[in-house]
Amino acid sequence: MGTNITRLWEAGPTKGESIYDVVKRVRDRLAELEINYASKTVLIVAHGFVAKTIRALAKANFSDFFDWKLVNGSMLALPDFESPILDTDVLKVSLPLV
Numbered sequence: 001m002g003t004n005i006t007r008l009w010e011a012g013p014t015k016g017e018s019i020y021d022v023v024k025r026v027r028d029r030l031a032e033l034e035i036n037y038a039s040k041t042v043l044i045v046a047h048g049f050v051a052k053t054i055r056a057l058a059k060a061n062f063s064d065f066f067d068w069k070l071v072n073g074s075m076l077a078l079p080d081f082e083s084p085i086l087d088t089d090v091l092k093v094s095l096p097l098v
Contacts, residue, residue: 009092020092022049022050022053023056023057023091026050026057027057030057034082048069048070048072051070051076052065052068052069052070054076054078055068055076056091057091058078058081060091060094061091061094062091062092062094
């Protein structure tokens, strides 16, 4: 059985994003939202992987990243969420090994 490419931090499927790419993209957009909509309630509609990434960023920990799932059509509420200003190497260390 080969390695599941979708579980590697810096490797992605052909023409696809790695976990690192998604984390950086989502983290950067969250920072923009925080700047542009400070003290506002923001609703983000996204695919499960992005929701999973936002939750892990909010926790500053990716230890349950592969196990946690958001049921289709459900909502993830993150009251008092602050955009993480974390080095991606810190996040990488918390991602479970495959």
